[in-house]
Amino acid sequence: MLSAAAVALRAGARRTVRRLPGKTRAIPVAASLRRQRPFSTSASRKTDLTTRGMIVQTLSSVGSKREVQQYLSLFTSVSSQRFAVIKVGGAILTDYLDELCSSLAFLYTVGLYPVIVHGAGPQLNSLLEQAGVEPQFEEGIRVTDAKTLRVARDLFLKENLNLVNKLEEKGVHAQPLTTGMFRAEYLNKEKWGLVGKVTGVNKQAIETAISNGYLPILTSMAETDDGQILNVNADVAAAELARALEPLKVVYLSEKGGLFDAAGQKISAINLDEEFDHLMSQEWVRYGTRLKIKEIKELLDTLPRATSVAIIHPGDLQKELFTDSGAGTLIRRGSKLLSATSLSEFKDLDALKTVLIRDREGPDAKETVDKYLEFLKENDFKAYYDGQMNALAIVLPAKDGRQATLATLTITKSGWLTNIADNIFTALKKEHPSLVWTVKEDDENLGWFFDKADGSITRDGDVMFWYGIENGDEIMRLMKDFTLNGRAMLGDSNLESRLHRAAKTGSKPFAQQARGYSTLARRPAVSAPVFGLNTGRGYVTQTNPNPPIGKKNASKSGPARVALIGARGYTGQELVRLLDSHPNMDLRHVSSRELAGKKLEGYNKSEVIYESLSPDDVRDMEKRGDIDCWVMALPNGVCKPFVEAVYEGRKGSNHKSVIVDLSADYRFDNSWTYGLPELVQRNNIADATQIANPGCYATAAQLGIAPLVEHLGGMPHIFGVSGYSGAGTKPSPKNDVENLTNNLIPYSLTGHIHEREVSSQLGTQVAFVPHVAVWFRGIHHTISIPLKQSMTSRDIRQIYQDRYAGEKLVKVVGEAPLVKNISGKHGVEIGGFEVDKTGKRVVVCATIDNLLKGAATQCLQNMNLALGYAEYEGIPIM
Incomplete structure (x- = not known):
C-alpha cells in the first residue's frame, strides 16, 4: 500500500522523509553530493570557498545524501520566488548575523533563493531612547510620528545595507529592495500615525532580482499611492509577502527557536486542523504564544495547503529545511481526520476497496482485499482517514494479550503533500497509549519510524517498532513473541502472506493465529510485522530517536555485548x-595474557576478569553469537589471527558482529571502512x-589539512609532537x-x-616528521600548507569554521591551540591560520588527546554508528 517512494514524499514539513513526485530536478551541486568525501576544485566564485563545508554540514545532520537531494528536489519544484519567505527580526540582525548569513549562503549555493524581509525593532528603540524619544505602543503597535519614521527609515536602510554587505562577503549576490515593495494605506492615522496596512506587493521586482541571481532583501517599509512612507510591522510584511508569493515555507527567525509548551518543552509540530481548538483551550496558550498561533492560522488559511510555517533559531535554518527531525516549531494546516469502527460507517465501500487495492501488485490483489474486508467484518478495528481518502490507517486494538497493531497505512502523494501522515500518527498516539508495527530493515526511510517509536527490535531483516510500552517484562514478551512466531511459522504470521494464501485457497486467513502484528501493505515501507528467523544481531535502541542509517537492532539481552582484545594498554583503559x-x-570480555585472572579496574557495571583469549576462543564465541562488537586494541601486526578467527566463526x-581495529593493520585494506566520521560519510561507517x-x-x-585540499599549491609539511603515552606501555x-x-x-x-595514512586518505602527498616529548598525553601538529592562490587568514579561518560547523568534536579557535588545553578532552582543536607575506602559505596548528579522539573516543564513535546508536552516546562533548 505504501511504497518506499511514498514514505519519502512530503512537502513543507519534515517530520517524515520528503520526496516530490516525478524526477529530481537537476541542481549544480548534485554531482558533488555523490562523492564520499568531496573537495571541490572549482574556485570560480567566492562562495565556492564555503560550499564544501556547508554541504558536508548538512549531510552530517541529515545522514543521507539521498535526503538532501529530495529536499532540494522539493524546494526547486516551484518557481524560485515561491521557495520561502524568511522574516528576520532586528534582534537577529544584531546578535546572530553570522549564523543567518552562513545559512543563507548555503541556500544560495545550492540554487535556492528565499525572499528576506527584516525589521529593526530593538535597534529603533535604542536610537529613539538616545534621541530622547520614548517609544509609544497602542495594542502592541508602535505609534509612529514623523521624527520616529525618519529615524526608522535611516535605520532600516543601514541594517539592510549591512545585511547585504555581509552576504556579499560570503559570495552571495544580494539586492537591497528598500522602496516601492509594499503598497499601503494608513492603518489608523489618528491612532497610530504613520503606520501602514499593506494593500499590495511588488512581485515583479522580487522576480527580477531572483532571475538575475540575487537574493532579494526587503525592509518592512511601505508607501501610499501618493508616496508617503509608512512603517509596517515586519511580521505583517512577511505575511503579506507570503500571501502574494504563496511559498512552500514561511520562516520566522526567533532567538528562542520555537514555541514551547506548559512544561517548557519545545513544540515540534502543530497540525492546525486537528489541534487548533484544543490548543486554544489550554491555559498555558496565552499572551504571545496564543497570538502567534492565531496569526499563523489566519495566514495559512489563505495559502495553499502545502505551505507550512516554521519558527526557528537562525543558526538552525539548514537543519529545519534539510532534516527530517527539523529544529524549531513547524506549523501546518494538516487535515481533519474521520474515523470508523465498522465497514458500514464508510459511505462508499467500493471506494474503500479501491484505496486498499491501489499501489498493489499481483493478479490476486482484489481477492486479497476481499479477504481482508471479511476479516474486518468479524473483528474489532478502528480506521482513520481524510475526506478524500488520500490517507487510510487501520488499527487492530489490544486483545487477548496482544498489543494494538497498526495493520494498514496507505498514503497517496497528495496525502503526503498535505501532511496527513503526521496527523494520523498524532491521532493514533492520542487514542492508543501503545502501538506496534514493523518495517523492513533495509527500508531507506527508517528514520521517520524511529522518530515515532520508543523502541525497536530487528529479526531476519524486519524491524518491529513500538511506543508506549514501559513495562520491561512486556517488552521482553513482545520481543520473544516476535522471534518465536517467526521461527514457528517461517514468516507465515505476516498478514500479507496469509491473505494472499487465503485468497488462493479460500481458507480463513487467521484460523491458526493466536496473535500477530501485521500490516496490509504491498511494499515494505509500512509493511507491518513480518516475523522471521533470528539470524542477525540486534540491539534495543530506545535511547536514540534518530539513529544513523545502519544496523538499528536489539539484542536478546538489551545492550550491545563488547569484547576487548588487548585491554592492557593506555587506549584500552x-x-x-x-x-x-x-x-x-x-x-x-577483556583479553590480556599478562593480566589473565585479575579483576578489570575502572569498570563498575559488573565484575569482569581478564582472560587470555585465543583465536580459537574468539572463533567459537563468534559462532555462538556471544559478541556484538570486537575491539582489537593490539600492537601493529598482531591482531590478524583474531580477525581471521572472527571470519571463521561467521x-x-x-x-555477524562488528570489528573495530585500533592498530594500523587494516587502514590500507579497501575491504575495511576507514572510521574517521568527520571526513568519511557516516552512512558508510553505519553500514x-x-x-x-x-x-x-x-x-x-x-x-x-582537509578543508584546504582543494586549495593546495604544494606538499603540506607536518611537524608533530606527542606525549610519551603514544609510545605505549x-x-x-x-x-x-x-x-x-x-x-x-x-x-x-x-x-x-x-605519513602514508594521511597521504592515502586525503589523496595528496604530505610530509610528516613525528617527535616525542616529556608530557604524558596529547599531540601538537604545526602544519605548513602551501596555497595555489593568495588568501587571507580570515578567509582560511572561515573555511575551517564552515567545514566543521556542526561537528561536535572539532573546535576551530583563533590562536594556536595548546596541548595542555586538549589533554583529557574528546575532540580536536584547530587554530593558528597565520599567512605569510605572499598569502600563499598558511600555518595551521592542531591538537588532540592521542588516547581519546586519537583512539578510544573515535573508536566509540565508530562503534555507536555501526551498532545503531547515536554517534556521541557515552562521549562527553568538548
Whole structure:
C-alpha cells in the first residue's frame, strides 16, 4: 500500500522523509553530493570557498545524501520566488548575523533563493531612547510620528545595507529592495500615525532580482499611492509577502527557536486542523504564544495547503529545511481526520476497496482485499482517514494479550503533500497509549519510524517498532513473541502472506493465529510485522530517536555485548572508562595474557576478569553469537589471527558482529571502512562490519589539512609532537621520562606509517616528521600548507569554521591551540591560520588527546554508528 517512494514524499514539513513526485530536478551541486568525501576544485566564485563545508554540514545532520537531494528536489519544484519567505527580526540582525548569513549562503549555493524581509525593532528603540524619544505602543503597535519614521527609515536602510554587505562577503549576490515593495494605506492615522496596512506587493521586482541571481532583501517599509512612507510591522510584511508569493515555507527567525509548551518543552509540530481548538483551550496558550498561533492560522488559511510555517533559531535554518527531525516549531494546516469502527460507517465501500487495492501488485490483489474486508467484518478495528481518502490507517486494538497493531497505512502523494501522515500518527498516539508495527530493515526511510517509536527490535531483516510500552517484562514478551512466531511459522504470521494464501485457497486467513502484528501493505515501507528467523544481531535502541542509517537492532539481552582484545594498554583503559558510562553497551570480555585472572579496574557495571583469549576462543564465541562488537586494541601486526578467527566463526553462524581495529593493520585494506566520521560519510561507517580506526597523529593531521585540499599549491609539511603515552606501555627510550626530560626525540624522519595514512586518505602527498616529548598525553601538529592562490587568514579561518560547523568534536579557535588545553578532552582543536607575506602559505596548528579522539573516543564513535546508536552516546562533548 505504501511504497518506499511514498514514505519519502512530503512537502513543507519534515517530520517524515520528503520526496516530490516525478524526477529530481537537476541542481549544480548534485554531482558533488555523490562523492564520499568531496573537495571541490572549482574556485570560480567566492562562495565556492564555503560550499564544501556547508554541504558536508548538512549531510552530517541529515545522514543521507539521498535526503538532501529530495529536499532540494522539493524546494526547486516551484518557481524560485515561491521557495520561502524568511522574516528576520532586528534582534537577529544584531546578535546572530553570522549564523543567518552562513545559512543563507548555503541556500544560495545550492540554487535556492528565499525572499528576506527584516525589521529593526530593538535597534529603533535604542536610537529613539538616545534621541530622547520614548517609544509609544497602542495594542502592541508602535505609534509612529514623523521624527520616529525618519529615524526608522535611516535605520532600516543601514541594517539592510549591512545585511547585504555581509552576504556579499560570503559570495552571495544580494539586492537591497528598500522602496516601492509594499503598497499601503494608513492603518489608523489618528491612532497610530504613520503606520501602514499593506494593500499590495511588488512581485515583479522580487522576480527580477531572483532571475538575475540575487537574493532579494526587503525592509518592512511601505508607501501610499501618493508616496508617503509608512512603517509596517515586519511580521505583517512577511505575511503579506507570503500571501502574494504563496511559498512552500514561511520562516520566522526567533532567538528562542520555537514555541514551547506548559512544561517548557519545545513544540515540534502543530497540525492546525486537528489541534487548533484544543490548543486554544489550554491555559498555558496565552499572551504571545496564543497570538502567534492565531496569526499563523489566519495566514495559512489563505495559502495553499502545502505551505507550512516554521519558527526557528537562525543558526538552525539548514537543519529545519534539510532534516527530517527539523529544529524549531513547524506549523501546518494538516487535515481533519474521520474515523470508523465498522465497514458500514464508510459511505462508499467500493471506494474503500479501491484505496486498499491501489499501489498493489499481483493478479490476486482484489481477492486479497476481499479477504481482508471479511476479516474486518468479524473483528474489532478502528480506521482513520481524510475526506478524500488520500490517507487510510487501520488499527487492530489490544486483545487477548496482544498489543494494538497498526495493520494498514496507505498514503497517496497528495496525502503526503498535505501532511496527513503526521496527523494520523498524532491521532493514533492520542487514542492508543501503545502501538506496534514493523518495517523492513533495509527500508531507506527508517528514520521517520524511529522518530515515532520508543523502541525497536530487528529479526531476519524486519524491524518491529513500538511506543508506549514501559513495562520491561512486556517488552521482553513482545520481543520473544516476535522471534518465536517467526521461527514457528517461517514468516507465515505476516498478514500479507496469509491473505494472499487465503485468497488462493479460500481458507480463513487467521484460523491458526493466536496473535500477530501485521500490516496490509504491498511494499515494505509500512509493511507491518513480518516475523522471521533470528539470524542477525540486534540491539534495543530506545535511547536514540534518530539513529544513523545502519544496523538499528536489539539484542536478546538489551545492550550491545563488547569484547576487548588487548585491554592492557593506555587506549584500552580509556575505552573501558567510556564503556562504563555507556547506557547501551556492556563489556563482557577483556583479553590480556599478562593480566589473565585479575579483576578489570575502572569498570563498575559488573565484575569482569581478564582472560587470555585465543583465536580459537574468539572463533567459537563468534559462532555462538556471544559478541556484538570486537575491539582489537593490539600492537601493529598482531591482531590478524583474531580477525581471521572472527571470519571463521561467521562461516558456521548467521551471526555477524562488528570489528573495530585500533592498530594500523587494516587502514590500507579497501575491504575495511576507514572510521574517521568527520571526513568519511557516516552512512558508510553505519553500514560497516569491519572498521579500521585511524591513527592519532593521522586524525589530527587530516582534520588540520582537509578543508584546504582543494586549495593546495604544494606538499603540506607536518611537524608533530606527542606525549610519551603514544609510545605505549612497553618500556623504550621514547617513553623513558628520564631520557625525555629536557629533551625532544625525533623518530621515523621519513616514511612514518601515519605519513602514508594521511597521504592515502586525503589523496595528496604530505610530509610528516613525528617527535616525542616529556608530557604524558596529547599531540601538537604545526602544519605548513602551501596555497595555489593568495588568501587571507580570515578567509582560511572561515573555511575551517564552515567545514566543521556542526561537528561536535572539532573546535576551530583563533590562536594556536595548546596541548595542555586538549589533554583529557574528546575532540580536536584547530587554530593558528597565520599567512605569510605572499598569502600563499598558511600555518595551521592542531591538537588532540592521542588516547581519546586519537583512539578510544573515535573508536566509540565508530562503534555507536555501526551498532545503531547515536554517534556521541557515552562521549562527553568538548
